[in-house]
Amino acid sequence: MSQRRSRPLLLKVWGQNACFTRPEMKVERVSYDVMTPSAARGILDAILWKPAIAWHITQIDVLKPIRWESVRRNEVGCVMSPRSNGFFVEKERQQRAGLFLRDVAYTVHAYFELVGGAGSADNVPKFEEMFARRIEKGQCFHRPYLGCREFAANFEPCIGKPPTPEPINKDLGWMLYDMHYGAEEPTPRFFRAFLEGGTLKVPPFDSEEVRG
Amino acid sequence: MILQALVGYYRRISLERSFGVAPRGFEVKEIPFIITISKEGQFLGIDDTRDNAGKKGARKYVVPKSVKKSVNIAANLLWGTPAYVFGMPKPDETKAPEKLTQRAEKQRQSFISKIRETFSEPVTDRGVAAVLHFLEGSERNKVFGHPLWPEIQETGANLSFKVMGENILACQSDAVAMAIDSANQEAIGGRLQPCLVMGELDVPSRLHAPIRGVRGAQSSGANIVSFNLNAFNSYGKEQGYNAPVGAKAEHAYTTALNLLLAKDSRQRIQVGDATTVFWAEQAHKMEEWFADFFGELPADQSEQDNEAVRTLFLAPRMGAPPLEDDYTRFFVLGLAPNASRIAVRFWYEGTVGEVARNIKQHFNDCSIVHGPKERDYLSIFRLLVSTAQLGKAENIQPLLAGEMMKSILNGTPYPATLLSSAIRRIRAEQSKNDANGKPLQNVTYPRACLIKGVLVRNARYYDTGEKEVGMSLDRENANAGYLLGRLFAVLEKAQERANPGINATIRDRYYGAASSTPLTAFPHLLKLKNHHISKLESRGEAVNLEKQIGEIMAGVKDFPALLNLQDQGKFAIGYYHQREEFFKKRDARDGEEDHE
Numbered sequence: 154m155s156q157r158r159s160r161p162l163l164l165k166v167w168g169q170n171a172c173f174t175r176p177e178m179k180v181e182r183v184s185y186d187v188m189t190p191s192a193a194r195g196i197l198d199a200i201l202w203k204p205a206i207a208w209h210i211t212q213i214d215v216l217k218p219i220r221w222e223s224v225r226r227n228e229v230g231c232v233m234s235p236r237s238n239g240f241f242v243e244k245e246r247q248q249r250a251g252l253f254l255r256d257v258a259y260t261v262h263a264y265f266e267l268v269g270g271a272g273s274a275d276n277v278p279k280f281e282e283m284f285a286r287r288i289e290k291g292q293c294f295h296r297p298y299l300g301c302r303e304f305a306a307n308f309e310p311c312i313g314k315p316p317t318p319e320p321i322n323k324d325l326g327w328m329l330y331d332m333h334y335g336a337e338e339p340t341p342r343f344f345r346a347f348l349e350g351g352t353l354k355v356p357p358f359d360s361e362e363v364r365g
Numbered sequence: 366m367i368l369q370a371l372v373g374y375y376r377r378i379s380l381e382r383s384f385g386v387a388p389r390g391f392e393v394k395e396i397p398f399i400i401t402i403s404k405e406g407q408f409l410g411i412d413d414t415r416d417n418a419g420k421k422g423a424r425k426y427v428v429p430k431s432v433k434k435s436v437n438i439a440a441n442l443l444w445g446t447p448a449y450v451f452g453m454p455k456p457d458e459t460k461a462p463e464k465l466t467q468r469a470e471k472q473r474q475s476f477i478s479k480i481r482e483t484f485s486e487p488v489t490d491r492g493v494a495a496v497l498h499f500l501e502g503s504e505r506n507k508v509f510g511h512p513l514w515p516e517i518q519e520t521g522a523n524l525s526f527k528v529m530g531e532n533i534l535a536c537q538s539d540a541v542a543m544a545i546d547s548a549n550q551e552a553i554g555g556r557l558q559p560c561l562v563m564g565e566l567d568v569p570s571r572l573h574a575p576i577r578g579v580r581g582a583q584s585s586g587a588n589i590v591s592f593n594l595n596a597f598n599s600y601g602k603e604q605g606y607n608a609p610v611g612a613k614a615e616h617a618y619t620t621a622l623n624l625l626l627a628k629d630s631r632q633r634i635q636v637g638d639a640t641t642v643f644w645a646e647q648a649h650k651m652e653e654w655f656a657d658f659f660g661e662l663p664a665d666q667s668e669q670d671n672e673a674v675r676t677l678f679l680a681p682r683m684g685a686p687p688l689e690d691d692y693t694r695f696f697v698l699g700l701a702p703n704a705s706r707i708a709v710r711f712w713y714e715g716t717v718g719e720v721a722r723n724i725k726q727h728f729n730d731c732s733i734v735h736g737p738k739e740r741d742y743l744s745i746f747r748l749l750v751s752t753a754q755l756g757k758a759e760n761i762q763p764l765l766a767g768e769m770m771k772s773i774l775n776g777t778p779y780p781a782t783l784l785s786s787a788i789r790r791i792r793a794e795q796s797k798n799d800a801n802g803k804p805l806q807n808v809t810y811p812r813a814c815l816i817k818g819v820l821v822r823n824a825r826y827y828d829t830g831e832k833e834v835g836m837s838l839d840r841e842n843a844n845a846g847y848l849l850g851r852l853f854a855v856l857e858k859a860q861e862r863a864n865p866g867i868n869a870t871i872r873d874r875y876y877g878a879a880s881s882t883p884l885t886a887f888p889h890l891l892k893l894k895n896h897h898i899s900k901l902e903s904r905g906e907a908v909n910l911e912k913q914i915g916e917i918m919a920g921v922k923d924f925p926a927l928l929n930l931q932d933q934g935k936f937a938i939g940y941y942h943q944r945e946e947f948f949k950k951r952d953a954r955d956g957e958e959d960h961e
Binding site for chain 1: 560561592595599601608
């Protein structure tokens with residue numbers, strides 16, 4: 154039987170700002186302290202995704218101290234409906250406050266798995282190589298971002314020994330893992346997150362530690 | 366993080382004080398008037414629970430949680446306004462009386478049907494049965510003849526019921542609690558989902574209880590967790606289902622936060638536009654002291670005997686363990702209103718030790734030589750108010766206060782605007798007189814504290830390698846700004862000595878120019894100086910002043926054309942230090958004379 158699972162892959166990402174929004178405070182946004190697994194998966198998906206593979210996050214290292222910034226800005230408060238004649242943005246303004254992270258950098262530890270979409274020509278080394286080539290060249294399908302589209306992420310390969318995380322120990326409480334689409338309606342899944350020596354260990358999505 | 370910490374606080378206080386914290390489905394509310402009825406539902410009287418005829422608010426009761434209303438009619442269970450209880454609206458001149466009465470009648474109907482819906486027929490609870498009997502019969506009309514009634518209708522104050530002989534309100538009985546619980550279960554009937562605060566399975570709350578007491582927010586309360594427009598929804602979910610917070614956690618965090626924000630809370634301070642609350646994981650003295658560090662001190666308490674500051678600095682000397690070693694966790698939450706929602710302005714999570722260490726660092730950074738009548742440590746409020754126009758609290762820049770607090774708690778450099786606003790105030794007030802026409806100081810003690818603090822902190826944080834400004838006059842400091850500040854003080858002194866009792870000194874006209882563009886001001890000032898010194902009667906004094914000027918001038922190579930903001934700050938500190946030095950000398954001289 155051929156191999157279904159890639160070796161551990163590392164990626165360094167960083168950016169000026171980030172907002173990994175907490176669901177309970179997503180209107181007046183407040184970020185989680187650390188990148189969530191779903192945000193990390195989003196970044197990997199932006200760089201390489203095919204129907205043949207699914208990404209799994211195993212660990213996130215925090216490379217800079219957690220710093221905050223409070224910003225207030227104008228957004229829009231309604232959604233466009235196909236039945237409406239559109240709306241006038243100036244009338245639908247909503248001021249929203251946000252507590253964002255500032256000057257962040259992370260090492261994402263992940264692997265991918267071949268899934269149902271894999272054909273006979275697909276194999277694990279093929280995608281491993283593709284991933285390595287793409288991050289080397291800085292290629293992506295869409296610009297990866299740190300939680301919100303407006304906070305673009307920079308990325309580079311992590312060659313050799315991964316950088317040392319900041320020595321932060323913190324109980325982060327229940328953190329959003331990702332959405333689960335199997336049930337009748339999409340439901341969020343949560344896991345208990347701890348930062349130990351700047352490292353967030355992420356349990357497998359289908360393990361008992363993940364609730365939802 | 367925030368909600369978790371609040372739930373933890375709720376657990377703590379519900380153990381510490383068993384009443385005053387409402388159980389699930391209830392809330393604590395001021396009820397000014399209690400209607401007493403007999404078991405048969407006859408009207409007996411009205412109790413006025415207000416202190417001091419309504420000036421200080423009324424007694425608080427645990428009552429069934431209020432229903433959210435905006436324009437709709439929705440009654441609370443067994444308590445409400447006269448409009449709901451009796452169909453008697455609060456008079457409002459802007460609205461037609463018939464409409465008001467019609468609406469009130471509907472409100473009354475809804476009040477009764479709310480009770481009927483909540484309790485199954487026949488109503489077995491004696492208290493509830495008595496209330497129903499009273500409300501549905503003609504007995505209720507007797508209320509309108511009571512001497513308190515006109516006032517009740519005028520104020521639209523909340524009413525509730527008590528049955529004679531019982532020591533609780535009719536809405537506080539066990540039967541009511543059970544009915545509320547089962548009504549909630551039915552109403553929700555929803556799927557269990559893991560609560561994102563506690564992690565346990567629970568029914569997510571659709572709407573969260575409102576948070577009251579955030580300055581500037583609606584008086585009826587606003588929400589932290591709220592999805593009040595459809596742009597905020599995700600995955601087709603509505604309201605609270607967007608963020609599954611279980612009913613238990615929802616009750617716990619809203620109750621805790623409302624308690625922290627309550628009117629008489631000692632754990633709330635206003636920092637700029639952010640209403641700030643703070644609490645510790647376990648009961649801790651820091652909860653009392655924190656307000657003393659940051660808040661406005663009560664008028665009757667002098668800062669000299671500020672217990673908080675004293676403990677911070679003197680604890681080791683008094684044999685108490687230093688606060689810096691305390692690992693009790695401490696939380697600070699700053700909230701600001703935003704259109705019926707509440708936004709988190711800042712959030713701090715640390716230990717009491719860290720807080721103590723950082724606050725102590727702040728006081729050390731800001732301390733500077735001062736006159737004997739001034740206090741050693743000024744509260745942060747006193748410092749900030751010195752940057753405000755007319756010294757008024759409402760003129761403090763709204764964001765400045767919050768940023769300042771954040772930088773103190775985190776031990777990071779003070780906000781950049783702090784230096785510029787202190788310098789701006791100094792220049793704006795260079796020629797201000799008091800009510801008697803005597804000139805007022807512009808580089809005041811609090812401003813000097815602030816500027817010194819900013820400079821010291823920046824120097825440490827960015828490691829500029831420049832010589833720091835110190836507590837008091839530093840003759841070694843060769844910074845051009847600092848030297849020119851000292852020179853300016855000596856020149857002013859020469860003028861004062863030449864013209865004793867003078868009303869306007871060179872500071873009135875030249876402080877701004879001297880501190881920002883020395884090249885344009887100082888040559889002229891030095892010419893004036895020659896004139897002043899020649900007027901002095903005492904030759905000794907003249908020589909002395911010339912010597913001081915010469916000493917300072919030795920360090921000045923050229924007069925710079927411009928001084929940047931940092932150097933303008935150093936100018937202010939140099940000026941302040943030199944002036945304090947003069948006072949010190951004079952005080953010492955005065956002291957000697959006394960001895961003779």
